[in-house]
Structure formats: structure tokens, C-alpha cells
Amino acid sequence: MSYKCSRxxxxxxxxxxxxxxxxxxxxxxxxxxRAPVVKEVDVR
Ligand SMILES: [Zn+2]
Incomplete structure (x- = not known):
């Protein structure tokens, strides 16, 4: 499993x-x- 150090x-x-x-x-x-979660939010 792959991790990334936060520092x-x-x-x-x-x-x-x-x-x-x-x-x-x-x-x-x-x-x-994990796969980057790209979310488009329509803010009005
Ligand atoms: Zn480190």
C-alpha cells in the first residue's frame, strides 16, 4: 500500500x-x- 508523508x-x-x-x-x-478527488461544485 502506498502512503505519503505529510511532512x-x-x-x-x-x-x-x-x-x-x-x-x-x-x-x-x-x-x-488515493486517486485525487476532483469535484466541481457549482457555487452561485
Ligand atoms: Zn517524511
């Missing part, structure tokens, strides 16, 4: 590592990568 914005591959942590900067908040 350094690098792509992080998580294995059965035992912890959720960015290997580059050590940050612990990773964002789940």
Missing part, C-alpha cells in the same frame, strides 16, 4: 514493518494515497 511529501511504502513512520524524516503521520 516531507515523499511516497512511502509500508510493509509489515511494525510501525507507521516515514523512513526519510521519521514523521509519523502518513496520508493514504
Amino acid at each position: 516531507c511529501k515523499r511516497d512511502v511504502e509500508l510493509d509489515e514493518y511494525g510501525g507507521v513512520r516515514c523512513p526519510y524524516c521519521g514523521h509519523r503521520v502518513l496520508l493514504k494515497e
Whole structure:
């Protein structure tokens, strides 16, 4: 599964590592990568 570090914005591959942590900067908040949701809202 692919994640993105919320601090350094690098792509992080998580294995059965035992912890959720960015290997580059050590940050612990990773964002789940998913298809960008582009929504057009018609605001009037
Ligand atoms: Zn990071």
C-alpha cells in the first residue's frame, strides 16, 4: 500500500514493518494515497 508523508511529501511504502513512520524524516503521520478527488461544485 502506498502512503505519503505529510511532512516531507515523499511516497512511502509500508510493509509489515511494525510501525507507521516515514523512513526519510521519521514523521509519523502518513496520508493514504488515493486517486485525487476532483469535484466541481457549482457555487452561485
Ligand atoms: Zn517524511
